[in-house]
Amino acid sequence: MHNVGIVVEDLDVAIDFFTELGLELEGRAPIEGPWADGVTGLRGQRVEMAMMRTPDGHNRLEITRFLAPTVIADHRRAPVNSLGYLRVMFNVGDLADTLARLAKYGAEVVGEVVDYEDIYRLCYIRGPEGILIGLAQDLG
Template sequence: MTVLRLEHIGIVVDDLAAATAFFVALGLEVDGETSVEGGLVDRINGLEGVRADVVMLRTADGGPQLELAKYRSPSYEGDDAPAPANAPGIRHILFVVDDIEASLASLRAHGGELVGELVSYENSYRLCYVRGPAGIIVELAEKIS
């Protein structure tokens, strides 16, 4: 068995418009939008009565996509507190950017909050974590020349 490629990463959000604007501000492009529902969608999700809106985003290089989904039903009744960076599960997505200061400023204009600090890591990258909509943590990395 061989994995052929990573196709997309899916993130469930509570405010699809805000999450889309956040990632567009980072430089991703909307590749498509749709709504999904029906028996097959229920079976894939293991839920009943699924109705969701989906936005697909892509980077300029055409690599794997980012899927943002807002479930209109069924509702989720869990804890919505943002998890810390060391909580088990998917915690962040890293994007390599050409100007980390500009990227950080753009994300802050869309509600992004710096998690820790912007640091230089071993003279190879400038790095930081930014928390965005739905508690999503985005790591920004700029190669130090």
């Protein structure tokens, strides 16, 4: 996998949130032109994009803010049983500490923090703009 993409309204807030989660900003750039139009099928596309990398360097999160064309749908508050994009899950070292740090960005636990046997401590949160994110702490 190269990356997972998320569209946001406020790129700076999203970058700050995912930096607090432990991702590193790899780069930020405006994207537009015939090649961008061609790959997405959206004519006249203009976006501001940030690529973030997990600490191990193996995965990336592409965060995009559309300047044009206008965003036509909003799935950020969709429940977990919705079709399509569901969530991105991150492995964290200390779930309680991560939740405390992300609370200053408005992160809220969706249901509750649960233990899956003696393997994982898990929860879903709503991050910036209501984006659904999973957090998992290895218990083994």
